[in-house]
Amino acid sequence: QLQLQESGPGLVKPSETLSLTCTVSGGSISSSSYYWGWIRQPPGKGLEWIGSIYYSGSTYYNPSLKSRVTISVDTSKNQFSLKLSSVTAADTAVYYCATTVAAPWWFDPWGQGTLVTVSS
């Protein structure tokens, strides 16, 4: 069964770029069945979808974050990545990666999540 694991720096300075990677195991990221998504959750708040990507590189981004977000896929490493530029304290959150399926866009399974703090 699929398992996902986020990795990346836990501390990012304001105005810099947040970079995270999600490693997929138990299956191929090139599977035609799945999309791959990023979701975040600020401390004590709700879930926010960031975006989703297909192995071919086709992407969907949250319109409110689109100008700062890039999601990419590396099929050779069975990984996909998130870059969020010009971060501020408002981007402090637990970032989750997850498997998803086009319409219904059901996210399952999820990685365990990684806390990224934006602070100088």
Add this chain to the structure above:
Amino acid sequence: NFMLTQPHSVSESPGKTVTISCTGSSGSIASNYVQWYQQRPGSAPTTVIYEDNQRPSGVPDRFSGSIDSSSNSASLTISGLKTEDEADYYCQSYDSSNYVVFGGGTKLTVL
């Protein structure tokens, strides 16, 4: 922008039944599938309902989902409440552009 609105919190006693609503801001919530996730403190969300009313394997049949087109709402109903059901619950759907939307979450207290 399409939004999903949930009550901030609900509470009920063990053994009782509770229903959590999720109301769509526009269009027809029945047009696109709704999912429900359970999130316990410090853990990632897990699915309790997908595609409006389907339960993943391992989720007890005490959990059920439904759609009410007349109120443009989805509902998660948990019967025979157990203390272990105490958690945050999120609904999730998407719009016509395939942009995913989560509800704000509902804190369920079982007391």
